[in-house]
Amino acid sequence: MTEAVNIGEEFRKKARELLRKGEINAVIGYKKSGLPPYSKPHIALKEDDTDEFIFDVNCVHNLVLYVLNYLLEYPEDKVAVLLKGCDQKSLIVLAQESKIDRERVKVIGFGCPGVIDPRKVEGDEEDAHKSLTAENVHDKCLYCDVRNTPQADIFIGEMVDIKPTKERYFREREFYGKKSESELLDFWKGAFSSCIRCYACRQVCPLCYCDICISYRNMPQWIELSPTTDNNMLFHVRRAMCMAGRCIDCGECERVCPVGIPLRLIYNKVSLEIEDKYDGYRAGMDSERKPPLQEYSMADPEDFIL
Amino acid sequence: MVENIYQPKMMRVIEVRDETPTIKTFRLEFVDDEDRKNFTFKEGQFGEFSVPGSGEATFCIASPTFWRDYIEITVKEVRRATHAFHLLDVGDFVTFRGPYGNWFPVDDFYGKNVMVIGGGIGIAPLRGLIHRVIKERKKFGDFCIIYAARCVEELVYKEEVYGWWESDDICNTTLCVDPGGETPDWRGKVSFVPPVLEQMKPSPKNGVVVVCGPPIMIRLCMEKLVELGFSPDVLYTTLEAKMKCGLGKCGRCNIGDVYICKDGPVFTYAQIEGFPGEVW
Amino acid sequence: MSNKKAYFISDDKLNGFIESLNEKVPVYVPQRFDRADGTGIYTEYRPYGEGEVDLESRTLLSVKSIFLPQCEVILGFTTNEERVDVVSEAPSDERVLFSIRNCDFEAVRRLDLLFGWDYRDEFWFARRENTIIVVNICDSPLDDKCFCHWVGVDPVATELADCVMLRAEGGYIIWRISERGDVIIDVLDKVGADEVDVPEVEAKGFDNAIEVDGSHNALFEIFTDEIWKVLEPSCIGCGICTFVCPTCHCFEIQDEGSKRVRFWDYCTGYEFTRTEAHQPRPRQYQRYRQRVMHKYSYYPRRFGVVGCTGCGRCISACPQNVDIREDIVRLLKRAKVIK
């Protein structure tokens, strides 16, 4: 496994420069935290704030969420943001959905060596978070094909050249390949019985931006709010519908879930379906290609419509 | 269990009146005589009402305290619970918990000049107070009502309001609608409330004012009245907040150290100025 | 049985002991659960037998869930043509809450003030009264996230418990405080636990406290300060910190079918105060401010105690690494309470 590229220094310099020139109002990146996964999002508004910026293998958070929230609050501002290749895909989706004005965002890209999956080393000492190993690396990085942030406005550091070592969504293919329908139902019932409906999975997702989530709409009431297994299941199935053709597999929902429900198993399965049904479409890969569920074409497959 | 504080009493709808296209008034009576006998409340208090199965909602009791056999509530249709109310017919059941909260200190208003300002459905919590003042008219000084709505159609309790308007000997009533909301035969004012106050220049001497309406209107009226020399502690309002329990437990209506359901909903402007913020 | 005597129960006998106790009175005890995909674990207070007993880690959810379940039916409707009847049932069975920490115990007592204030919430108090409490006292912090000593909680307090237990080499020492604790002592007797002396307990490792008590008015004064806008930009407004918190009591009430249910709700979320007409807290920083201020300023101003008992759960569970201690220190500095 490769050590983290050291782009921290260059990023701090760049961030300072951008804020000094005044064309950018805020720079969003990561800073060190005292708690696992030992980094947290950081927004620099002044030049001096930039000293805290770092980048290492613990920088798991998808910062596009913070770009979105910042621009909703200050729609006239411009922001620069450090984006891993995978996170950048969600920016593309948001731009496609006209939720973000791409002109207002300066993407700072770099060659990403991969990040850890904090859940794999939960409870372990800080040492387990120091560098990437076969044990702690995030699944998504094993099949990543966007390591050098695409569509970056500024690229810092060296490009990396690491080929995928696993098939895309290998975990999901394996999981669904082995299980019968009733086994799957049991699995998900078990998993959702512990969901506490904290909505962290929804809140952390940059693509879950609805002002009022459909789970809170009650005219009519689609989903009941109390956290029973059935209601939870309904909430998640419904969320999977929202994510179809949009999820870019940054893995944030799964990371934040306090009770550890493997949510990517759902969304990646949906992505596989979309890829299969819509001519290999993958969300956030090509800003020119129209998202299949947002346009109508006579050639759309309709075999799934009853 | 000794007593379940969330346990409501059953009531029955005995009359439904359309006020505006989205607002209806319901007259309710207790199903059990025992409940009816034991029930008392004061002007400005509220309750948790519900159509069983559609969730509770908070409404102030919009009828005067001296109507002994029934109470009235006025409901604007917004979400699930209020929608269910709008589907009700005479004879249907609703549940009620209450009365909760504090009230307008009407006894303290005796001998004073009373001014009541309502906006839109904000007249509902004031209706009981207005009826009381009219009933005990001699005990109060001057009595003046200003009632404003977005447009003529949005005026609630139209018949009653026009009745007050015509009885100059009882109260001095001003009706207004926002610019653009008037109809060709509208005889009231076309104006927002603060300019009306500016024009009327009510005397702060021996006066109390009760305001209720949309948050922004309350704030602007309060500011105007203070400008006219009223002391913030004679300016009363009743605040609206999302509430679930009405008992000071669910935490939603908490602003600063105040729980609107327990310490309110009636506050003076002086009290509100002591809140950290988040009122309007 | 003398008041002075204590019992030693070794780790290998612990499960057997809890099992015997459970046969007499249902026991709620922290248990480990494997996550659905096998990555890591979480612990929670559940009826004995659902998972693997684990008394030494911080539970994900606090004991709040034992007294105020995340979701409970508060009444039901039965409808016929003539009338709608309302029926409600009280929780009534006696049970033992085994191995709770003083932060959680104190939190429950601080919540008594709220649930008993003016209207008495009988769901809460029925459960309070039917629960025998065995406190597992902490002679040292569980880990670096504990900060009960900042907020006036004594980690080794024993007086108000029914029984007290303390980690010792290879097991636990348990002794009785109140009469209600007898049932536990009886079972200890029966399973042949050794008699030992009640230990002298001294708390170690609770250093560097920032005294939070008494600063509620100073915090109230900085409500409008600009610092809130930049304090915690990384908070995403989920419900985790409030759900895991033993002193967060906010709930929602909804009708579902013919039942009226109440379940936890959280002030850090957008929906908490939103009505169709009005949203007093439209910004995330305002909602985070509500959480911090309610705990450290409003609650003490209203009820005389800080609405946080320093259990550290919000710190360990926040997915965006928000550390409420850091924020409190920054706020107290801003309010000029500390330098």
Ligand code: SF4
């Ligand atoms: S998926 Fe790719 S871009 Fe994303 S963290 Fe892993 S290696 Fe980096």
Ligand code: SF4
């Ligand atoms: S983050 Fe986990 S517990 Fe929270 S709502 Fe999502 S799935 Fe449920």
Ligand code: SF4
């Ligand atoms: S502080 Fe953390 S846990 Fe709490 S709402 Fe914010 S992000 Fe969620």
Ligand code: SF4
């Ligand atoms: S605020 Fe945090 S530390 Fe305090 S009691 Fe709640 S969860 Fe524990």
Ligand code: SF4
């Ligand atoms: S207002 Fe917020 S911090 Fe206070 S108890 Fe409710 S959820 Fe917890």
